[in-house]
Amino acid sequence: MKKCPVCESNKINIADCGYITFNRGFVECKDCGFKINYKNLNSENDFKDSWNRDINYMEQLVDLNEKDKNSLLISLFLKDTIAVGSMIEKINKLNEGG
Ligand SMILES: [Zn+2]
Secondary structure (H helix, E strand, C coil): CCCCCCCCCCCEEEECCCCCCCCEEEEEECCCCCEEEEECCCCHHHHHHHHHHHHHHHHHHHHCCHHHHHHHHHHHHHCCHHHHHHHHHHHHHHHHHC
């Protein structure tokens, strides 16, 4: 499981959705509270994979220009998961192109 992208803690909590009707849940850093919401995932492993994938993209910030980097950091700071998601898509496209 990848570390928190904000504070680098490895205390990452998976809030599994297993006991409710709608498969929604989140993965959260226990130290700083950074959280990514997920839905339509079926197992703890799915949450883990999604978190690892998202953090992996975030770690590629070094390849972004300053404007994109700042947008993503602000989104992370505000815990705006929709904006983070769209940034992740953008990073993904950049990587596919490069
Ligand atoms: Zn953290």
